[in-house]
Structures are given as structure tokens and as C-alpha cells.
Amino acid sequence: MSERTKRQHVVPRFYLRHFTQPDGELWTHDCVTGTARKSTPEKTAYETNIYTPTGEDGARIDLIEDTLATIESQAAGVYPELLAFKPLDTIAKLDFAAFLATMFARSPAQLRQVAQTMGQMALWAGRHEMDRDFREKEALGEVSTVDRAIQKILHSNDMFTMDVDRRAGLLAFQQVEGLMNLMSQMNWSYEISENQQLVTSDNPVFWVKGGGPPDLPGYGFGLGNPYAVIPFPLSPGVILRLDWRRDGAWKRAKLERQRAKLANRYQAKHKERLLFFRDSDQGLCSLAMKHRTPVNQIDLGVPSPIIDVVRKLKGS
Incomplete structure (x- = not known):
């Protein structure tokens, strides 16, 4: 070989x-x-x-x-x-x-952009899941100060960054x-x-x-x-x-x-x-x-x- x-x-x-x-x-x-x-x-x-x-x-x-x-x-x-x-x-x-x-x-350009897109989609899915959990806690009156802080961070695009493995870009x-x-x-x-x-x-x-x-x-x-x-x-x-x-x-x-x-x-x-x-x-x-x-x-x-x-x- x-x-x-x-x-x-x-x-x-x-x-x-x-x-x-x-x-x-x-x-x-x-x-x-x-x-x-x-x-x-x-x-x-x-x-x-x-x-x-x-x-x-x-x-x-x-x-x-x-x-x-x-x-x-x-x-x-x-x-x-x-x-x-x-x-x-x-x-x-x-x-x-x-x-x-x-x-x-x-091209590295496509690998990067597709990986970024996959990251965005994963982020949206994660936000949706955590939003659902938050609403369920809210309906039960179980929302804590920590829950509200996490919710605020989750929906603020300026408070965190996200790393994505470039191998996700191979979907290009x-x-x-x-x-x-x-x-x-x-x-x-x-x-x-x-x-x-x-x-x-x-x-x-x-x-x-x-x-x-x-x-x-x-x-x-x-x-x-x-x-x-x-x-x-x-x-x-x-x-x-x-x-x-x-x-x-x-x-x-x-x-x-x-x-x-x-x-x-x-x-x-x-x-x-x-x-x-x-x-x-x-x-x-x-x-x-x-x-x-x-x-x-x-x-x-x-x-x-x-x-x-x-x-x-x-x-x-």
C-alpha cells in the first residue's frame, strides 16, 4: 500500500x-x-x-x-x-x-463559511431548547436569578463567542x-x-x-x-x-x-x-x-x- x-x-x-x-x-x-x-x-x-x-x-x-x-x-x-x-x-x-x-x-473560504453556518444552526437549536425549558420553569414559578442571567446571556450576541470545528465545513x-x-x-x-x-x-x-x-x-x-x-x-x-x-x-x-x-x-x-x-x-x-x-x-x-x-x- x-x-x-x-x-x-x-x-x-x-x-x-x-x-x-x-x-x-x-x-x-x-x-x-x-x-x-x-x-x-x-x-x-x-x-x-x-x-x-x-x-x-x-x-x-x-x-x-x-x-x-x-x-x-x-x-x-x-x-x-x-x-x-x-x-x-x-x-x-x-x-x-x-x-x-x-x-x-x-476552498478554505467555503470550509470556513459552511462551518460558521453549521455553528449558527446549532446555536439556534440550543437557544430554542433552552427557551422552552425557561418557559416551562416560568409557568411553574420556578425561574431563579441564575436562570434569568443565563437567558439574558444566551440572547445577547455581544456577551459570548462560539468556536466551531472546521471539519463541520466539509459538508461543503x-x-x-x-x-x-x-x-x-x-x-x-x-x-x-x-x-x-x-x-x-x-x-x-x-x-x-x-x-x-x-x-x-x-x-x-x-x-x-x-x-x-x-x-x-x-x-x-x-x-x-x-x-x-x-x-x-x-x-x-x-x-x-x-x-x-x-x-x-x-x-x-x-x-x-x-x-x-x-x-x-x-x-x-x-x-x-x-x-x-x-x-x-x-x-x-x-x-x-x-x-x-x-x-x-x-x-x-
């Missing part, structure tokens, strides 16, 4: 190799430390056992990591066709859509099949930048709104929205664009410098921590720091205490 992989990349190595210089290295900017370093894809964007939780028997569960490796292998075979601007057949398009969907689900992978099917139905085309290098990040798959009327208050903006656009960087000079337009499939469009800078701004804004680029560029470093606070694409619309996502809960 081969030794299991402990160093697991949040951004696949084969993907980052398309952003390297001839010497096989690229730049990684870390907005937490505020530094940029040059390294190989093998030595950046990884964590230990991020996708392999421990089962009840103490053994690592490698299902997600093994599945990601299979999907990456299929996508790597499709990549040369995309860089050659070839239309993909149905199977190849579905294979690459699976890769894009897992790139979305596996439940989105993959649905996203893959949607992405495979979208219109795919190419945008080519000749005068501005394009960057990628540790959260390179997201969707933005490409025109259309304002969204109604209280309504989310999902991938199924007719104005949703996924701008996925394939290399420092090419973006694979997914949208719902009825024409333009597999066509090539020139990406003007300002539009290319906008694409980089989207990557900087949606990253969790890391921005990757081929050539050293202080402007890109400044852009990364300008958008150093991670965005939240998941908003349940209900205020809650601060929920910190941690790699391991205390005492576990």
Missing part, C-alpha cells in the same frame, strides 16, 4: 503550475502576514489533513482526498484543450465542471454534484488578456453578477441566476468564462487592460488568504492587502455572536 497523503493542497499543484515562470516557481502573497514569497506549487497552498477527518476509530477517512485526486487527474487531461481554445465534448466538459465544483467546495462537498450539473449547462467561452497578467487565489471559483436589474431585498444571488458569471483564471493570460448567455459558446474575446484589472480585483476580494501570480508585482501585493478581510458569500440574514472556525476544539 502507498503511504497516505498528509500534505493536502487547497489549490491543486497541477493548476498552479500553469501560473509559474520558466523556472517552475510562482509568487504567493499572504494577506495575513503581508508578505510575498516565490516558491514551487508543491511548497505552497497546503495544509496537513485538511480533507481527511478522523473517524470514531481514530483512523483517517481519505474518501474526499482520494476523490479530489481522481477529479484533478481527469481535469489535468482536459486542460491542454482549454489552453488551445478548443471546444470540449460533453464528457470533457462534465469532467472539468466537476473540477470547478470541487475547487469551489474545497455536498454542493458539488448540483454545482457540477449547473456549470456543465452554462455557456463556456474564453477571455484573453495580453497586457495585464491575471492572478488566481485560494478561492478561485465564485460567481459575480454580470448586469441585469437590481436584486430584490432579502433575496440571495445563486449560480442559477441568469446574470451569474464565473470568471475562472486558466493561466496568467486566459480566463474561462461561464455564463448563461445563449450565444458565444467557445468564442474568444480580448480582455482589455481595465477588465483584466477588474478580474484581478475579483480574485483579491474573494480570496481567503492567498493570492498567486507569475511575475512579481507590487501593485498586486497592494491589491491583496486592500482586500485582506475575507468576504462572506453565505449570509443567513440573522444576527449571531462571533463564530470562530478552529482547526481543533479545545479538549477534543
Whole structure:
């Protein structure tokens, strides 16, 4: 048996190799430390056992990591066709859509946000249970001063914080099949930048709104929205664009410098921590720091205490 992989990349190595210089290295900017370093894809964007939780028997569960490796292998075979601007057949398009969907689900940004959402749901359930107990005591005239103090704390979002194990975020992978099917139905085309290098990040798959009327208050903006656009960087000079337009499939469009800078701004804004680029560029470093606070694409619309996502809960 081969030794299991402990160093697991949040951004696949084969993907980052398309952003390297001839010497096989690229730049990684870390907005937490505020530094940029040059390294190989093998030595950046990884964590230990991020996708392999421990089962009840103490053994690592490698299902997600093994599945990601299979999907990456299929996508790597499709990549040369995309860089050659070839239309993909149905199977190849579905294979690459699976890769894009897992790139979305596996990102630290998604793991954090899904874990936070699970924490909010657990908190709401706990509040509901304790509220019921409080009302029962109140009906019996058995509410103590301590009960009232606990009730006040429980409903004050400023009086406590909550830690959530990041492994709860692995539920993000439940989105993959649905996203893959949607992405495979979208219109795919190419945008080519000749005068501005394009960057990628540790959260390179997201969707933005490409025109259309304002969204109604209280309504989310999902991938199924007719104005949703996924701008996925394939290399420092090419973006694979997914949208719902009825024409333009597999066509090539020139990406003007300002539009290319906008694409980089989207990557900087949606990253969790890391921005990757081929050539050293202080402007890109400044852009990364300008958008150093991670965005939240998941908003349940209900205020809650601060929920910190941690790699391991205390005492576990």
C-alpha cells in the first residue's frame, strides 16, 4: 500500500503550475502576514489533513482526498484543450465542471463559511431548547436569578463567542454534484488578456453578477441566476468564462487592460488568504492587502455572536 497523503493542497499543484515562470516557481502573497514569497506549487497552498477527518476509530477517512485526486487527474487531461481554445465534448466538459465544483467546495473560504453556518444552526437549536425549558420553569414559578442571567446571556450576541470545528465545513462537498450539473449547462467561452497578467487565489471559483436589474431585498444571488458569471483564471493570460448567455459558446474575446484589472480585483476580494501570480508585482501585493478581510458569500440574514472556525476544539 502507498503511504497516505498528509500534505493536502487547497489549490491543486497541477493548476498552479500553469501560473509559474520558466523556472517552475510562482509568487504567493499572504494577506495575513503581508508578505510575498516565490516558491514551487508543491511548497505552497497546503495544509496537513485538511480533507481527511478522523473517524470514531481514530483512523483517517481519505474518501474526499482520494476523490479530489481522481477529479484533478481527469481535469489535468482536459486542460491542454482549454489552453488551445478548443471546444470540449460533453464528457470533457462534465469532467472539468466537476473540477470547478470541487475547487469551489474545497476552498478554505467555503470550509470556513459552511462551518460558521453549521455553528449558527446549532446555536439556534440550543437557544430554542433552552427557551422552552425557561418557559416551562416560568409557568411553574420556578425561574431563579441564575436562570434569568443565563437567558439574558444566551440572547445577547455581544456577551459570548462560539468556536466551531472546521471539519463541520466539509459538508461543503455536498454542493458539488448540483454545482457540477449547473456549470456543465452554462455557456463556456474564453477571455484573453495580453497586457495585464491575471492572478488566481485560494478561492478561485465564485460567481459575480454580470448586469441585469437590481436584486430584490432579502433575496440571495445563486449560480442559477441568469446574470451569474464565473470568471475562472486558466493561466496568467486566459480566463474561462461561464455564463448563461445563449450565444458565444467557445468564442474568444480580448480582455482589455481595465477588465483584466477588474478580474484581478475579483480574485483579491474573494480570496481567503492567498493570492498567486507569475511575475512579481507590487501593485498586486497592494491589491491583496486592500482586500485582506475575507468576504462572506453565505449570509443567513440573522444576527449571531462571533463564530470562530478552529482547526481543533479545545479538549477534543
